[in-house]
Amino acid sequence: MDTGTTQPSYRDRLYSNYGHDFQDAGEKFDREGASRWGRACAYHLRGWLPKQKEARILDLACGAGKLLFFFSERGYHDLAGVDLSLDQVVLARQVTPNVKQESVFEHLESNPASYDVITGYDIIEHFHKDEVLRFIDGCLSALKPGGRLILQTPNADSPWGTMHRYNDFTHEICFNPNALTRLLRVAGFRNIESREAGPVPRGNSLTSSVRYLIWQIIRVGLHIWNLAETGTAGGGVWTRVFLISGVKK
DSSP, X not given: OOOSOOOOOHHHHHHTTXXXXXXXXXXSOOHHHHHXXXXXXXXXXXXXXXXXXXXXXXXXXXXXXXXXXXXXHTTXXXXXXXXXXXXXXXXXXXXXXXXXXXXXXXHHHTSTTOEEEEEEETOGGGSOHHHHHHHHHHHHHHEEEEEEEEEEEEBTTSTTHHHHHTSSTTOOOOBOHHHHHHHHXXXXXXXXXXXXXXXXXXXXXXXXXXHHHHHHHHHHHHHHHHXXXXXXXXXXXXXXXXXXXXXXX
């Protein structure tokens, strides 16, 4: 029976307390853990960060603020974050006060040509297809000329990609580097580059270095698998999440 009432969307229900329910977040920002995470992040983002510490940086779906903390530790100070979940916003504001609880679409579309770098870790997979296009267009609009977009998302090319795609009920879609590269190109981004987000060879820990060596052996096997099945070595980005960057003209 139609009662005439509007039911809240699943997003309203799940994103209201997303940090606690889906990220097991506490009440206090974990600076030590974020600093450890940042050592690998520095390798993953090599060559993509601006030399000018005055660069305006926006982190979309900033979560508990780990990426904002990463930037602040490296001397960047003009930082902003956006997230829908209040519990995440409360944590991220322990890193920088300039964190807003609002829709990323509204923020991007109301701040044209405002940022030198826009990051979005683990966000684009939460959108429907029409929202993906709106999101990418919004990022392009909000960047200054020469500004850089950096995204991280589950990798459909990975043998573990399906697990990561369905590991969160709020995920709607999955990409591989080829598909997302083409979308960014259609939107107007240039100098598009994809890379793995796996163990790092040095600068993190001895354990990470050993994992890196083992991972390189596994990657050879994945190349052979692709050669045997398709006659080509494949795209070469096999980690269960991948990073992609594009630059606005």
